[in-house]
Amino acid sequence: VKNPFAVGQHVYLRHPTSEDAEGRWHEWLSDEETTRWLVLHQWPNSVDSQREFYDASRRSRERLVLSVIDKATEQHIGVCNLSGINWVHRFCDVAVVIGEPEFRTGPYVVEAMALLLRVAFLRLNLRVVKSSFAGGNEASQLMHDVFKFREVGRIDQLFWDRGRYVDNVIAVLTRREWAARNGLPDIADEA
Amino acid sequence: MTADVREQVVDIVATIVGVDPAQVDENSSSSSLAGWDSLRHMKLVLAVEEAFRIRFTDDEIVSITDVRSIIRLLARKSGVTS
Numbered sequence: 001v002k003n004p005f006a007v008g009q010h011v012y013l014r015h016p017t018s019e020d021a022e023g024r025w026h027e028w029l030s031d032e033e034t035t036r037w038l039v040l041h042q043w044p045n046s047v048d049s050q051r052e053f054y055d056a057s058r059r060s061r062e063r064l065v066l067s068v069i070d071k072a073t074e075q076h077i078g079v080c081n082l083s084g085i086n087w088v089h090r091f092c093d094v095a096v097v098i099g100e101p102e103f104r105t106g107p108y109v110v111e112a113m114a115l116l117l118r119v120a121f122l123r124l125n126l127r128v129v130k131s132s133f134a135g136g137n138e139a140s141q142l143m144h145d146v147f148k149f150r151e152v153g154r155i156d157q158l159f160w161d162r163g164r165y166v167d168n169v170i171a172v173l174t175r176r177e178w179a180a181r182n183g184l185p186d187i188a189d190e191a
Numbered sequence: 192m193t194a195d196v197r198e199q200v201v202d203i204v205a206t207i208v209g210v211d212p213a214q215v216d217e218n219s220s221s222s223s224l225a226g227w228d229s230l231r232h233m234k235l236v237l238a239v240e241e242a243f244r245i246r247f248t249d250d251e252i253v254s255i256t257d258v259r260s261i262i263r264l265l266a267r268k269s270g271v272t273s
Contacts, residue, residue, distance in 0.1 A: 142230060
């Protein structure tokens, strides 16, 4: 485990490195299957684009990008982020992508999300985590159900998916809800 | 933890993963059952929560790796030892 920011049983999250940006990361964000549900990634990605994103991200205080690392192999298997962090109102958006196909089964994505929520609520003192995903994305829907996000709205048929339009689902998880479920009532604050 | 609960968990796992309950025992896991992928893992978490009217914590969700771990969690949450 090298330079960990958050450590779980199977994965840990750490600051991305330039080696990450120059490795497989940029390929994941060009891959048709990986990007199917990533609304902002419908254009080919390149090493240069990934380096630019990495450079911009490491200076940003509105976006926390973390690499997802398999503890057993130290392999960079995905990326997750808290974006649109608003330090006045203390909310953000959340996203997790497991790029390496062999790590899409197993506990990796669920554990990365659990670690990221803990970072958002406990370390960064954020009070609302928002999420936006495509209505036909079963994996995202299940992930949000597992972590008890509440659906708060939909924009009908906003996203194009292989020949059809699907809804944009908007969901939120407050720190109060998250803390209550995780047995941490003392931090169940005003959210 | 009663045999009834064990059977219920085995039935839930078998249904979600899509195998005969006879193929599922306490050692069954995502490694031993081909259909136990991450999508079905999340379905399994939700199905167990619904069946036993409980809510797992994030740590508990992550700790579910096999049938035995589910049964242990249920025992701990209900205060009954196996």
